[in-house]
Amino acid sequence: xKVLVTVKEVAEVDDEFAIDGLDVDESYLxxxxxxxxxxxxxxxxxxxxxxxxxEVVTVTVGPERADETIRMALAKGADRALRVWDDAIAxxxxxxPGTKAQLLEAVVEEEEPDLVLxxxxxxxxxxxxxxxxxxxxxxxxxxxxxxxxxxDVEANDSSVRRELEGxxxxxxxxxxxAVLTIQTGINEPRYASLRGIRQAQRKPLDxxxxxxxxxxxxxxxTQVELTSMYEPESESDAVIWEGAADETAGELASFLxxxxxxxx
Amino acid sequence: xxxxxxTEQRRGELRDPSFELITAGRQLADDLxxxxxxxxIGGDVDGYADQLNREGVDAIHTVADGExxxxxxxxxxxxxxxxxxxxxxxxxxxTVNGLDFAPAVAGQLDVPLxxxxxxxxxxxxxEITREQYGGKVETTVDIEADQFALTIRPAEWAKAEGTGDAxxxxxxxxxxxxxxxxxxxxxxxxxxxxxxxxEADILVSVxxxxxxxxxxxxxEELADALGATLSSSxxxxxxxxxxxxxxxxxSGKVVTPDVYIAIGISGAVQHVxxxxxxxxxxxxxTDPNAPIMDIADYAIVDDLFDVVPELIEEFGGEAS
Ligand SMILES: Cc1cc2nc3c(=O)[nH]c(=O)nc-3n(C[C@H](O)[C@H](O)[C@H](O)COP(=O)(O)OP(=O)(O)OC[C@H]3O[C@@H](n4cnc5c(N)ncnc54)[C@H](O)[C@@H]3O)c2cc1C
Numbered sequence: 001x002k003v004l005v006t007v008k009e010v011a012e013v014d015d016e017f018a019i020d021g022l023d024v025d026e027s028y029l030x031x032x033x034x035x036x037x038x039x040x041x042x043x044x045x046x047x048x049x050x051x052x053x054x055e056v057v058t059v060t061v062g063p064e065r066a067d068e069t070i071r072m073a074l075a076k077g078a079d080r081a082l083r084v085w086d087d088a089i090a091x092x093x094x095x096x097p098g099t100k101a102q103l104l105e106a107v108v109e110e111e112e113p114d115l116v117l118x119x120x121x122x123x124x125x126x127x128x129x130x131x132x133x134x135x136x137x138x139x140x141x142x143x144x145x146x147x148x149x150x151x152d153v154e155a156n157d158s159s160v161r162r163e164l165e166g167x168x169x170x171x172x173x174x175x176x177x178a179v180l181t182i183q184t185g186i187n188e189p190r191y192a193s194l195r196g197i198r199q200a201q202r203k204p205l206d207x208x209x210x211x212x213x214x215x216x217x218x219x220x221x222t223q224v225e226l227t228s229m230y231e232p233e234s235e236s237d238a239v240i241w242e243g244a245a246d247e248t249a250g251e252l253a254s255f256l257x258x259x260x261x262x263x264x
Numbered sequence: 265x266x267x268x269x270x271t272e273q274r275r276g277e278l279r280d281p282s283f284e285l286i287t288a289g290r291q292l293a294d295d296l297x298x299x300x301x302x303x304x305i306g307g308d309v310d311g312y313a314d315q316l317n318r319e320g321v322d323a324i325h326t327v328a329d330g331e332x333x334x335x336x337x338x339x340x341x342x343x344x345x346x347x348x349x350x351x352x353x354x355x356x357x358x359t360v361n362g363l364d365f366a367p368a369v370a371g372q373l374d375v376p377l378x379x380x381x382x383x384x385x386x387x388x389x390x391e392i393t394r395e396q397y398g399g400k401v402e403t404t405v406d407i408e409a410d411q412f413a414l415t416i417r418p419a420e421w422a423k424a425e426g427t428g429d430a431x432x433x434x435x436x437x438x439x440x441x442x443x444x445x446x447x448x449x450x451x452x453x454x455x456x457x458x459x460x461x462x463e464a465d466i467l468v469s470v471x472x473x474x475x476x477x478x479x480x481x482x483x484e485e486l487a488d489a490l491g492a493t494l495s496s497s498x499x500x501x502x503x504x505x506x507x508x509x510x511x512x513x514x515s516g517k518v519v520t521p522d523v524y525i526a527i528g529i530s531g532a533v534q535h536v537x538x539x540x541x542x543x544x545x546x547x548x549x550t551d552p553n554a555p556i557m558d559i560a561d562y563a564i565v566d567d568l569f570d571v572v573p574e575l576i577e578e579f580g581g582e583a584s
Pocket of ligand 1: 120121145360398470471472473474496497498499511512513514515516517527528529530531532533534535538548549550551554566567568569
């Protein structure tokens with residue numbers, strides 16, 4: 001069986017930052033594997049460890065910079081990686097979930113996985129839509145926000161728990177082939193071992209262009225356009241206690257005593 | 265010209281976002297100079313339709329297939345309704361179930377989707393406001409399409425009130441059972457146990473800023489010194505450092521203590537959903553721009569590893 005895991009490198013913003021045009025200035029961004037995808041990779045690797053003949057392939061839409069993050073996923077146990085990118089994609093104004101789903105659709109058609117795992121959302125733009133949009137495009141069944149997975153490799157069916165609001169979980173049976181969007185906490189993602197990191201250097205990481213995937217540049221034309229980015233006006237009317245730690249702690253202590261919630 | 269808003273129910277009750285969708289849907293319909301229609305799918309649809317018949321709703325279409333939410337049924341039914349009524353916009357909520365069917369509806373209709381709107385203005389080219397980078401920045405996106413799909417962030421719009429005089433009718437719809445390839449087999453309540461953080465008067469709540477499990481005793485000692493209960497944001501529970509019943513937020517507990525002390529918690533929307541009703545919110549965070557500051561009453565912009573030991577000392581405890 002083949003499991004395809006979508007993996008994104010996401011940007012995190014420093015405490016202090018500046019916006020340059022339509023994004024945060026590059027110098028204030030740090031890149032890392034998307035938190036949700038880390039759990040998706042781990043889930044796939046655990047499936048491959050628990051069953052014979054399970055191949056784990058990761059796919060990333062992203063620039064060369066993402067190779068470092070992709071190698072991390074390989075070091076954690078994925079077998080090989082694909083990275084979709086070319087000048088046209090680099091020049092695209094905005095990769096919305098619909099566009100990404102079209103790129104990933106071509107990869108699914110090429111790879112023909114039995115199961116696709118994605119993260120629930122990416123930590124930066126947080127659309128939370130790519131996985132289900134992909135399922136709809138490729139005609140797979142799906143389940144969103146999965147925090148427990150039992151997969152029957154023979155039948156290619158899954159029994160999942162979907163984490164709903166307010167501490168309620170939904171138990172659902174899903175016919176394969178399926179796309180499951182994975183929620184944090186489903187497992188304990190491993191750290192890459194030194195051996196894993198060494199092995200990862202030798203695992204295949206193939207770059208695929210639009211052309212390779214049989215796609216036209218027109219897939220990048222989107223009806224959703226990013227028009228501005230700005231720091232929201234602070235809604236904060238918090239009283240900020242200033243000073244050294246002993247002073248601010250003193251202020252908080254006085255407040256707690258004065259309000260009568262704490263004695264002593 | 266219509267806006268079609270898709271309501272949500274679970275286990276015999278309408279969910280709050282259903283009523284928020286009426287408010288947002290009315291706003292969108294006014295912008296677009298169109299009618300507001302609601303879709304009500306599954307379970308006791310007639311009872312739900314009566315409850316949803318509030319001011320601003322022009323028509324309600326019901327589909328009785330399915331007892332509980334099922335994304336295959338929702339997707340089919342909404343797509344069929346959209347084919348019949350040709351709405352300018354399909355409006356849904358960015359709930360866990362919204363995440364499960366909104367992208368499929370947009371795909372079926374072949375229309376662009378924008379999720380998790382916190383505001384919009386559709387009087388001209390529809391412009392949607394949403395957050396990025398964990399709420400540190402806002403963006404606007406324009407939608408250049410005759411028809412689009414949009415999901416709204418829960419609790420951003422008020423719940424609709426008043427009584428409406430909408431036309432309520434069963435929508436003529438034949439479910440294709442063969443395309444329903446997932447089955448809900450049950451529900452389970454999780455996260456109970458010996459401690460009920462929703463009962464606490466003071467919560468000392470810890471987030472990813474604590475960095476390592478080995479540092480947890482620091483906040484435990486603070487909780488002891490204050491006679492408070494310890495709670496946390498999600499990553500602490502995901503990491504297995506605290507049990508699930510300590511998690512505050514959308515998928516954890518909703519808490520309303522007298523005082524909520526958020527230590528190293530950024531204030532993501534799913535966290536805030538669980539604690540914004542606290543009487544007094546105190547934030548200890550190194551980042552002056554963290555979203556938690558927007559709802560804090562008092563804040564210390566400093567390193568928790570400096571502040572918390574001092575605080576413990578104030579109350580006669582000893583920081584290890
Ligand atoms: C479907 C879904 C459901 C979710 N449900 C929940 C939920 O129920 N509850 C929940 O909490 N989250 C939930 N989340 C996750 C949520 O989106 C955030 O990822 C999470 O709340 C972040 O937790 P945090 O604030 O502890 O971590 P971060 O966002 O990483 O914030 C850490 C904070 O600590 C500060 N900090 C770092 N070091 C220090 C220091 N030394 N001193 C002081 N401050 C410091 C940083 O400035 C930062 O603000 C959910 C997400 C999804 C998609």
